Amino acid sequence: xxxxxxxxxxxxxxxxxxxxxxxxxxxxxxxxxxxxxxxxxxxxxxxxxxxxxxxxxxxxxxxxxxxxxxxxxxxxxxxxxxxxxxxxxxxxxxxxxxxxxxxxxxxxxxxxxxxxxxxxxxxxxxxxxxxxxxxxxxxxxxxxxxxxxxxxxxxxxxxxxxxxxxxxxxxxxxxxxxxxxxxxxxxxxxxxxxxxxxxxxxxxxxxxxxxxxxxxxxxxxxxxxxxxxxxxxxxxxxxxxxxxxxxxxxxxxxxxxxxxxx
Numbered sequence: 001x002x003x004x005x006x007x008x009x010x011x012x013x014x015x016x017x018x019x020x021x022x023x024x025x026x027x028x029x030x031x032x033x034x035x036x037x038x039x040x041x042x043x044x045x046x047x048x049x050x051x052x053x054x055x056x057x058x059x060x061x062x063x064x065x066x067x068x069x070x071x072x073x074x075x076x077x078x079x080x081x082x083x084x085x086x087x088x089x090x091x092x093x094x095x096x097x098x099x100x101x102x103x104x105x106x107x108x109x110x111x112x113x114x115x116x117x118x119x120x121x122x123x124x125x126x127x128x129x130x131x132x133x134x135x136x137x138x139x140x141x142x143x144x145x146x147x148x149x150x151x152x153x154x155x156x157x158x159x160x161x162x163x164x165x166x167x168x169x170x171x172x173x174x175x176x177x178x179x180x181x182x183x184x185x186x187x188x189x190x191x192x193x194x195x196x197x198x199x200x201x202x203x204x205x206x207x208x209x210x211x212x213x214x215x216x217x218x219x220x221x222x223x224x225x226x227x228x229x230x231x232x233x234x235x236x237x238x239x240x241x242x243x244x245x246x247x248x249x250x251x252x253x254x255x256x257x258x259x260x261x262x
Contacts, residue, residue, distance in 0.1 A: 086232020
């Protein structure tokens with residue numbers, strides 16, 4: 001494993017800080033919004049500064065591969081992971097619905113989405129969910145030259161650190177279920193010991209209808225599964241109550257990826 005000191009990680013992050021936020025794929029991703037200073041909370045977040053907790057940082061999980069697709073199969077837990085971009089109202093609805101039912105999610109945020117909606121980062125953390133890095137512009141990071149791929153990773157990491165004090169607990173590549181060897185190396189150099197993949201794809205981004213989203217997940221989910229879902233799709237909001245009910249009926253609890261692996 002690459003050992004990353006605080007000093008050299010900050011140097012890596014600074015290298016990506018100048019990346020222009022723009023050209024995002026999908027609804028709700030924009031550019032030009034100035035992020036807050038380190039550890040600051042957006043006034044629109046609606047949370048008093050006194051309630052702000054230090055955000056979790058990445059950690060290594062001994063025995064787990066560099067690219068994690070699932071957790072232990074011996075415990076009745078699953079991780080519902082969300083690609084973070086799109087209409088923030090949908091994100092808030094999903095988070096609130098999950099919390100009402102005692103579920104915790106993992107959100108992999110796109111950097112340009114955080115530029116446009118900086119309050120959502122703290123909203124995720126204050127709800128007890130995991131927050132991670134899904135690249136700066138949500139383009140095909142595996143196909144980029146090394147320097148540009150590094151900027152995609154560190155650009156988003158920098159925004160997360162400015163908003164929450166942490167680069168996030170997880171990194172997931174954009175436009176691919178797994179990272180190339182180069183992207184794995186760059187992610188580790190930026191401070192992420194693991195790349196988070198998944199073993200169940202909801203296909204919610206195809207807008208198949210809420211019932212189909214639920215069926216797609218239930219067809220493949222089992223103890224330890226990591227499920228890929230998306231913010232930004234009404235089908236996913238509509239599917240979540242039934243999905244959580246069916247998971248509960250099977251004795252499976254929706255937890256953060258950190259809890260799944262702990």
